[in-house]
Amino acid sequence: MDKSTPITVESMPTASTPLTAETEAQVAQLAETDILVGIPSFNNVETIGHVVRAVSAGLAKYFPDARSVLVNSDGGSTDGTQQVVAQAVVDLKTLFVGDQQSPLHKIITPYHGIPGKGSAFRTIFEIARRLRAKACAVVDSDLRSITPEWLELLISPVLDQGHDYVAPYYLRHKYDGTITNSIVYPLTRTLYGHRIRQPIGGDFGFSGYLAQHYLDKHVWESEVARFGIDIWMTTEAIASGARVCQSFLGAKIHNPKDPAADLSAMLVQVLGAVFALMEEHYSVWSKLEGSKPVNLFGFQYEVGVEPVNVNVDRMISSFRQGLSDLSSIWEQILSAETLAGLRPLGTCALQEFRIVDSLWARIVYDAAISYHKGVMPREHLLKAFTPLYLGRTASFVLDTQGLTSAEAEGRIEMLCHAFEKDKSYLVSRWIHDSTNA
């Protein structure tokens, strides 16, 4: 992004996000800052202390001369999260940090608006705007693996290298993040032409200009405010022409999510956000061909990742039930050829079960087109996608059994090529269906 003409910020009036009187007073007192680190939270008493200490140590160690502010944007925690943030201190001497020039200011504030991570971010962006922060970062409050180095990796590319957006690059198990691997990464890369490996990572660095650009977008009363903020930030950064890069953060270990969390609800959130953004940025992605690598900062190393157990039989059985019971719905979502490609999988031997890359790309494209065309209530469409996704995940597991993580990554690369190769199908059907509509 060209700093001399920051993304229409000057020309667009910005509706001010409400802050509490106490926060307003703190912001007025601070007046300006160089770095702002935001931590959204809701009942994270177990982990947020570690995150705050890592942030404090990282800022002291790597940016000792910079004026820094830590903002905890809380959704009404009742477990003492805010007290832990206020009291968290780190002994800098044990980290060989002694020359910190500027003390870290903490702003602990509730956020207004629709409950969700997006609204928490909006408050963080607003404080960044008012303090005219040069570089910002947001990190999740349930992280167990965050280290002070993360701060350097997320902020230095902005402060020192002139980038506007820093996406995280984690080391993950080959079966960790399967929605990212099989849908979000290949689709985002194909659509917007940037190979950002973790577009919904959750921990990002960004410039003050980009924070203001985000604030100017009128999405804060939509689903983005509730969920989908991660993919929205990444997509919006690329689509606005911001300079994007990645930073290698090592392994990401965070508090386990509720194991009973509904997979179809996850798909509704993530896939719904990606498809909705496709509609908004059609003019951007329809013209792009291929993809280009994105700068990756940080020292890369191998690390042992937590093993992931997978029940392939259950996933295949879920896919087959979908093929049998949801056929009338899939007929509306998928093209006849795509559905014909799936039918043999209803009866084949378990070890021969494969949804090949080209077929999977078609399935995702057909779903995106049907979402755009509105062939049925969108939540139904996204939920009916669950057995298809489980089928593809089972196929990927069968395909990569015994492969190392690097080799499995090679398979994901092949999948991305299949998506890119078939992009013309998506563009032509998107135009054709829009014209018909």
Add this chain to the structure above:
Amino acid sequence: MKEFWEKGLLDPLELLARQILSVLPSILAMSIIFAAGLLVAWTASQTLERLLRVVGLDRLCDRLGITSALLRGGVKTDPSRLVGQAAYWLVMIFATVAALGALNLQPINDVAKSFLAYVPHLVTAGLILIAGWLLSNFVSQAVLIAAVNAGLPPARLVATCSRWGIQLLAVAMALEQLGIAQNIVVVGFGITLGGIVLAGAIAFGLGSKDLAKDYIERGLSIRSRERGTDDLRHL
């Protein structure tokens, strides 16, 4: 002879002629009203149909799944035309009633009055049926998807039951609105629904005792074991 000619033959004929002449304006008025009704009905239906096409009713119905549901029910006409046709027949019904009223005959007037008083009930019943049908389609699709995602083997049966349950309720409400055998409808609906629930309970509790046992056991224990062996993180 002359008296017979005048009183016996000409007088009745004159009376008949007078009667015909007195009714003629009414018949003429009836014809004019009916013709005007035809014209208004045709114009209204054409205008409405075109207007609905312009505002995109067909696209909306596509999106809501109404068009595909109509196709499944054998209706190949698009929704805009259907609404246009409905408007045509509604205007024609009113025009016919008004035209018959122009004859000013007491029995016809009485029938017309009671029919007009009944129209709001007909419209309400129609709306209840349409809403029930749309709701049943939406709910059964949602139930089917949720049941498949939950891995329930009788997903289609559950979805079909939800569809018919809602449609049955809509029909019962519509019949009650029309005042057709109100008590019988309420009692019949209660008995049917109660019977279904009881039959289901007996079938599941006695006939499928082992299945029920397996199902509950799976729900309580095996699910947790499965979770223990599948800790895939999707995001």
